Amino acid sequence: MNKTPLTFRPYFLPISFQLDRRFPLAIALLVVLTLGAMIISLGVGEFFMPPLEILQTLLGLNDNGDASFVLLTLRLPRILVAWLVGMGLAIAGTIIQSLTRNPLAEPGIIGINSGAALAAVSLLIIFPSVSATILPFAAFGGALVVTVLIYLMAWQGGSSPLRLILVGIGFNLVAAALTNLLVTFGNINQVSQALVWLAGSVYGRGWEQAIALLPWLLGGSAAAWLMSKELNGFNLGDDLARGLGISIEIRRALLILTSTALAGASVATAGSISFVGLIAPHIARQWVGNVHQSLLPTAALTGGCLVVAADLVGRILFAPLELPCGIITAILGAPYFLYLLIKKR
Known part of the structure; x- marks a missing residue:
């Protein structure tokens, strides 16, 4: 009797640790592209700086005080914040797509970013003098509340990826509506700040924001890496993942919490x-x-x-x-x- 071999769709993943041969080349290419974009960004603007002057200023070999101020106080922390925010959002999106087995899912679509934005905008409008170190905690709290509500409402004897997406889209709309309500009735000065923040910008971000975001990114990245094999298993489907010994609900909850922390801190730092x-x-x-x-x-x-x-x-x-x-x-x-x-x- 001929047996038909078991095959998987291309989107499914192996459990084993197997790095793609293109991985080192991709990392090297991304590092070069990122450094190139950073160097150009450091140099362009009203105060133009050639690459050699940038290097000398970074190494402390340039006595030009204006160049040091523009580079080290205004431009460099802004670029680092943009880099950290991008990494946090990307890791959060990778986790959500794997958990839901849906290539169209991401934290912004299923309501996590909207929950973070609602909490952060509330803080900006009600307490405009709040410290930058407090904002990520508030955004994480808002994202966590929305995530827990999504998880509870999607629970029916277990958490279904499809239900998580559908309920998340509903909460995304509700949180966005409440954010617009706050903006409508807020003070004009705080509203202006909130609107710029909602557009998603790293303008004016400094070392305080970069330092506040760094531990969130490091912790979330480490947690995602430690559960990377479980993420491989989730893409096989819940039944096969359970058969491989993965605690489905516990791991899913931990991974959603990790994605929430990364997205919430990123949104709090740079907006939506x-x-x-x-x-x-x-x-x-x-x-x-x-x-x-x-x-x-x-x-x-x-x-x-x-x-x-x-x-x-x-x-x-x-x-x-x-x-x-x-x-x-x-x-x-x-x-x-x-x-x-x-x-x-």
């Missing part, structure tokens, strides 16, 4: 920068495949490069006016989302 969590994982999959041990770092570097490049484009496109990087990512992401929607049927 949309579609990075959608685009970066797909680009990374094209380069290194679907194994999360290589996918997670590749997606993280891709997301960081995307936001740094988007901020650079926003600065030079209509200079001296600046477009928020969230607008640039939305211009790129919306058509890409429609393309994926048609391609994935």
